Amino acid sequence: MSTQSPLHSVHSGLGASFTDFAGWSMPLRYTSELAEHKAVREAAGLFDLSHMAEIEITGPGAAAALDHALVGNLSGVKPGRARYTMLCQEDGGVLDDLVVYRLADEQYMVVANAGNAAVAVRELTARAEGFDAEVTDRSLELALIAVQGPASVRIVGAVTDADLDSLKYYASVPATVQGHDVLLARTGYTGEDGFELYVPGAEAPDVWRLLTKAGEQHDLLPAGLACRDTLRLEAGMPLYGNELSAELTPFEAGLGRVVKFEKEADFVGRAALERRRDAGATRTLVGLRAEGRRAPRHGYSVLAGDEVVGEVTSGALSPTLGYPVAMAYVPPAHSEPGTELSVDIRGKHLPVEVVALPFYKR
CATH class of the missing domain: 2.40.30.110 (Aminomethyltransferase beta-barrel domains)
Structure with a gap:
């Protein structure tokens, strides 16, 4: 039985076609994936991404634990900022690509791909042992709603008092959407400007409806996973299981820049990745x-x-x-x-x- 998003009944009411994606029943399209793709490029699209995994790492040793667990320099990320990074195995193969938000000095949120959620939770938990840090899977508590496209600033700006002009790409801020507390991030996977809103699951339908209402005058369309795939392909963004896998390192994918050898901490896969860097792909x-x-x-x-x-x-x-x-x-x-x-x-x-x-x- 597929896990249903907190927004499943909303999608059903919109006539969505569903697909099983990594054990989740998610909207593939609502009407036409071409129309949804065009909306994101020219106006805006509204996505349910609640299948993504949210994993919280907290405690005095959270930064050190992540520096050890991941290839990036997460201790160097300032609160309110995010970093694209990877979880690699000892031989350098990619177990998942991730976005890590630093929410406070001792609080991070790691966002993992749905198909790799169990691996990410298991590996982060194991790699945090010995550090003063706690790993908690929050995936079923949160929904993730994205507004992507040129009109996204006007749409999100209509429902929140957050200062969007000062919210930089790969930054996040606690915000409210007409009384609903959210984490508002300027991130996305479409090649367009946009926002991702992490929302308590029970409040997600209300937030979706508020964004839909605000988007009516901006030609906002609900958008499914089919157009998300063509959007990210046009933008040259990798998909785990296609461009990334445990048989490939970040260097083959042209993403060697995310591996931060200069950080002081040793990290899982460092020796193998150094050899791959020096040998050439x-x-x-x-x-x-x-x-x-x-x-x-x-x-x-x-x-x-x-x-x-x-x-x-x-x-x-x-x-x-x-x-x-x-x-x-x-x-x-x-x-x-x-x-x-x-x-x-x-x-x-x-x-x-x-x-x-x-x-x-x-």
Whole structure:
């Protein structure tokens, strides 16, 4: 039985189509994923992301515990700020990519992918042993609502007195939405400006309705997971299970910058990641552009001539750009923008060109 979001009845009332995602019943689309995608790029979309995991780490040793557990320098994050980072295993493979919010000197919130929630809780708990810190899974207590798109400032600004002008990207602040206490963060996964609101589950339907009402004059649409995937693909953002896995390190994904070797603390995976950094990657993540309407998909082979040299991780016909785009892992020798390759689509070779990521930037 799939876990239902606190907003499930709201989505049902809106006629949503549901999908099972990492054990959660979540909206895939409401009407048209193309219309929802376009709304986020041109106006705003309203997302339920309550399947994401929220894990709280508190105590005098919280910062030190996270510096040990994760590849980032979390003790260097100021209260009210957030950091994108990764949970790696000893061999450097990525167990999950995370956003970590520092809420106070001795309080952090780690947001993990739904499919990796149990792993993240288990590993953070184990890695916090020996530190004066407590790890608590808050996932079922909180709902997560996102407003993404150019009109998001006007919509969120209409329901809260928080100073949005001073709220920087990857910052958060406690706020109220017409009497409802929320954590308001300027974060997202669409390539657009936007906000994510962490809300007590029981209050989520009211907050959703208030945002919907405020968005009526700004062409806000409820948006499902289908368009969220094409939005993040256009923005060149990795998805765990596609661009990231336990068999890959941050360096292959072009995200070596998140590994902070300069921090004083030793951390899980440091030695292996140092070796990978020094040896250089044998494959690297690239963008691919094609013509026509047929899009490369996850798992399709990438060829140089008749030789298979890589594999597509994500692909779609870009609603914004109007042509097929994909991300793929290929050897460094085939990774330069302008390199001509092909993708095997059911036995036919589709010509593609390597291009720089992201495909879309606002």
